[in-house]
Amino acid sequence: MTEIKAFILDLDGVVTDTAEYHFQAWKRLADEENVPFTRQDNEKLRGVSRRRSLELLLGEHRSRYTEEQIEEMMARKNSYYQELLQEISEKDFLPGARQLLDDLKKHGLKVAIGSGSKNTRTVLTRLGILNFFDGISDGYSVTRAKPAPDVFVYAAGSVGVPAENCVVVEDAEVGVEAAIAGGMIAVGIGPKERIGQAHYCYENTADIDLNQILNGEA
Numbered sequence: 328m329t330e331i332k333a334f335i336l337d338l339d340g341v342v343t344d345t346a347e348y349h350f351q352a353w354k355r356l357a358d359e360e361n362v363p364f365t366r367q368d369n370e371k372l373r374g375v376s377r378r379r380s381l382e383l384l385l386g387e388h389r390s391r392y393t394e395e396q397i398e399e400m401m402a403r404k405n406s407y408y409q410e411l412l413q414e415i416s417e418k419d420f421l422p423g424a425r426q427l428l429d430d431l432k433k434h435g436l437k438v439a440i441g442s443g444s445k446n447t448r449t450v451l452t453r454l455g456i457l458n459f460f461d462g463i464s465d466g467y468s469v470t471r472a473k474p475a476p477d478v479f480v481y482a483a484g485s486v487g488v489p490a491e492n493c494v495v496v497e498d499a500e501v502g503v504e505a506a507i508a509g510g511m512i513a514v515g516i517g518p519k520e521r522i523g524q525a526h527y528c529y530e531n532t533a534d535i536d537l538n539q540i541l542n543g544e545a
């Protein structure tokens with residue numbers, strides 16, 4: 328059995344629910360640009376990079392815009408998102424997330440963040456856990472976004488643990504793909520239709536059965 332030495336946690340959707348804030352920021356931009364955008368459309372953006380999210384949001388309207396305008400819209404969405412992040416505090420952990428962090432440390436495991444977000448450090452600071460982690464891999468650490476494994480490979484390197492001894496916890500389909508591509512054990516959070524490729528699937532962060540994973544009872 329592979330010995331598990333580190334956990335790499337995705338941030339948005341695993342530790343805290345920023346998906347709603349991302350939605351509100353994208354929606355504000357979409358309304359300003361007269362592009363239709365619904366909550367259902369937003370589901371396709373889960374775990375997806377800022378640039379790719381904008382391309383998906385614009386769809387057929389993408390050709391209306393120059394690269395300069397695309398850059399400006401990414402910056403505008405981010406400023407709306409950052410306004411909303413001011414609302415986040417220690418009350419905004421997803422159920423079970425704070426407990427999970429403590430349990431991982433109690434088991435003597437290394438714990439890292441593996442998130443594609445360039446706002447990772449701001450969110451961790453607002454949650455009061457910036458200094459909790461042994462390693463942080465975020466949107467600034469690598470150039471290739473999920474489903475490339477890079478953000479997790481970087482996280483594993485930051486805690487000095489080989490990929491095969493790492494568990495990744497993810498709520499996005501692209502994130503599960505990235506973990507598997509990196510040769511790591513994937514734990515999916517959410518409906519099976521979305522994260523069913525993972526080695527272990529749980530509906531919510533609070534449902535994660537740490538002993539099941541550590542004992543290799545897939």
Ligand code: BG6
Nearest residue numbers: 339374375376377443444445446
């Ligand atoms: C991911 C989110 O964590 O980060 C995506 O799930 C988001 O919705 C991506 O687009 C990039 O985040 P940011 O904060 O750099 O725009």
Ligand code: MG
Nearest residue numbers: 337339340498
């Ligand atoms: Mg996520």
